[in-house]
Amino acid sequence: MTDESSRPGPDPRGKAPRTREEEVHRLHRWESSAAADRRGGDLRRHTDVSSSAALDIATRPDPAAPLTSIAQSGATGRATTSGPGRARRRPRRGWDTKLLGAAGVVGLLLTWEIVPRIGLVNERFMPPASEAIGGLITNFGLADFWVAVFDTMHAWALGMIIAVVLATVLGFIIGSSTFLRRFTNSTIEFLRPVPSVALIPLAVLLFGVGIESSLMLIVYACFWQVLIQVLYGVADVDSVAMNTARSYGLGPMARMRYVTFPTALPYIMTGVRLAAAVALILAVTAQLIIGTPGLGAEISRAQSGGNYVSMYALVLATGLLGVLINLVMRMIERKVLSWHSSVRTEVAA
Amino acid sequence: MTYIRSFLNIVALPLILLFIWFLATLGEASFFVPTPQLLVETFINTWTAERFAGDVFPSLGRLMVGIALSIVIGIVGGLLIGSFRWLRALLEPTLEFFRAIPPTVLIPVLMLLVGIGDEMKVSVIVLGAVWPILLNTIEGVRSMDEVLADTSRTYGMNKVNTVRYLILPSAMPQIMAGIRQSLSIALILMVISEMFASTEGLGFTIVQFQRSFAIPEMWSGIVLLGLIGVVLSFIFQLAERWILGWYHGLREIEQSA
Known part of the structure; x- marks a missing residue:
């Protein structure tokens, strides 16, 4: 998905030869833009690496976190002749790729069909x-099925909204003050790895089988996902942009709205997408x-x-629901x- | 002075929270929330050596086996899938679907296919925890620097050496990121798998306390689970610093340059 044509760097074979000066100028421009370009690339990495579904994942985009390796960014840490290293996705939505993917799915289904039929597993336990x-x-x-889907999505949506709003508001408050950030750091780091399922017995005691008990689990798990991302997003604000806004006389609210918020938005969206899964x-x-x-x-x-x-059918249904949520969240993002810029280059490709 | 201040920053909020908890439970004895003293006492009385041997260590053992299997399967599978473009195209939609299935719904399925023994619990853990490692390994192998790949080919490195000295180190930062995600998933699935048709284990014990309304004991179990989560993530950070030491060093040089 990364754009090949707008990538700075020497053109692939087949272009008319340039004059030496032009080439030097181009190379210079390329070298000096490489760092900024790599930064853009790094941001995309965050979204890529953490896109795997997980539960209470530690997905802090912290600057020291290993996301791209040296080998990927070129051995010298500078751009190599193939450009700054990153996943170079060729436009790969070609027909052959799609066909192969379909073949994979069909192959799996065929295996699933044949294995119980020839009696490798009991047909009763694993229907074809x-x-x-x-x-x-x-x-x-069936109406019952759609009611169940609605119940699931209802808990999902409510929990998401509560967690995202809470985490964003708290994240902005904590993130905009150095004191609060230091003050809360140890508590956040301690509570984050606590597995949310540990709360199941407590939820049952407090709320019984009502929707509140699933809301409690959902909100607890999603809250940390989003909070951590917001904290890092707020910390990522460019100090020059912040100072510029301050000299132009923007008040705290305006600075929040026009400087901090746009910076943190990509991080928030990553958090929201992870939290959705x-x-x-x-x-x-x-x-x-x-x-x-x-x-x-x-x-x-x-x-x-x-x-x-019916059990296998329902398991399939939850899988489809998961795929659907992934797709929709990616679209919203x-x-x-x-x-x-990370999205703009993708669109250009 | 700065040491004192940073120390205060670390302990202040937890102490304040503990104090609020203490004050809130001071007056009437709430049924749902035990006082801090009671919780500490219960914790010591409940989690004896005997219970550790009977419930906690078997659980942790399954957790370790599950994590180890996930890491091996994830890395080997990821190396294979990441190296061959056609294999990737063939498997991508299928993997995408399996990843989207909430791992917990596979528990009833596995109970049918594998039974309710340790095998079921370990396979639930593996089925949930393998995806982040697998997908991150694929991504890591795929985004390797082409110049390094071409160089190693030109120098005539054989397959084994290429994997050992080029592909694995290059993908390692991403693999570690995947393992970090897998750890928390594995812990969660360990607990959940023991809530089904089980007679021992941490998850079973906690649910048992809840069903018999042994509230302080239940809380102590929740605290123990939390501690295990924190210790796991601490061990992982140590391991990561050791395995990726070369990487963090290089990054520092790169950033200071």
């Missing part, structure tokens, strides 16, 4: 793919274990009732950050 998919399609026509996992987990109504509770009911086809 065709039956599970058939069950999924039947589900699409985490929130789905916890919503389903809470339903599965506590029994809050939703897809998870349906799965556990199908399993204890021995209705294994691209829309919200359309002004940001």
Whole structure:
């Protein structure tokens, strides 16, 4: 997705030869722009590396965190002849790629179909793919299924909103004061790795099987994801931009709005995207274990009732829901950050 | 002076929070929230050596096996998938789907296929924790500097040496980032897998306390889980500093230049 043509650097073969002076000038420009370019590249790395779904992940984009290796940024740390190192994604949405991907999916489904049919595993415990998919399609026509999906998404959305708002507000308050940042650092670092599922018994005691207990888990897990990102985003503000705004007489609120917020927005969006995946996992987990109504509770009911086809169908449904949420969040991120250079270069490609 | 100040910064807020907790539970004995003294007492009484041997160590053992398997599978698979473009194209959509399935819904499935023993718990951990490592390894292998790759080819390095001295070190920072994510997932799945059809383990014990309304004991279990999480992330940071020492050093030089 990285743009090949606008990348500074010598042109690939096939261009008309230039005069020596032109070439020197170009190379100089390229060298001096390389550092800034790499920085842009680094920002994208953050979004890339942390895009894997995870639960209470430590995803701090801290400056010392290893995200690109030396080998990737060129052995000297400067741009090498192939340009500043980064994932060089060629425009790869070609037909052959899509076909291969489809072939992979079909291959998996075929394996899943054949393995139970020839009796490698008990057909009762692992119904062939065709039956599970058939069950999924039947589900699409059932009102109960859509109610369960709605319940799941309801808990997901509410939890996300609460966590994101809380974390953003607190993050901006803590992040804009050096004292508060130092003061809260140890507490945040201690509470962050506490696994959210440790709270399940507490949630059951306090709220029973109501939606509040899944909300509690979702908010706890997502809150740290977003908070950490906001803190780092706020800390990343360019001091020259900040001083410029101050000399131009912008008040604290205006500085927050026009300098800090745009800087922190990419970080917030990364946090939100990660939190979206985490929130789905916890919503389903809470339903599965506590029994809050939703897809998870349906799965556990199908399993204890021995209705294994329906169980596989529901598992497929949660997977599809996860893929859908990933896609939508990535789209939203691209829309919200359309002004940001990391997205702009992608669009140009 | 600066040492004292930074020390105060570290302890001040936790102490204030503890104090608020102490004050809040001082008056009437709340059913849900034990007082700090009671919690400490319960913690010492509950988590005896016996219980550690019976519940905590088996859990931690499964956790370690799960993490080790995830790391091995993730790195080997990632190296393979990352090195061959066609393999990547073939598997990408499938992997994308498996990653999107919340790992916990696989527990009922695995209970059917593998049973309810240790194998099930370990495979749940692996199925959840392998993805961040796998995907980060693929990404790390893919984004290698082409000049270094070409150089090593020109110098006639064989396959094994290329993997050992070029691809692995080059992808290592990203692999470590993946492992860091996997650790917390593995811990969560360890707890959840023990909440299903289990008779021992940390997750089982905590749920058991909750069901029998042994509130202070339940809290002590939550605290223990939290401590395990903190210790794991501390150990990981040490390991990362050791494994990636060369990398942090190079970065410092690069930044000061």
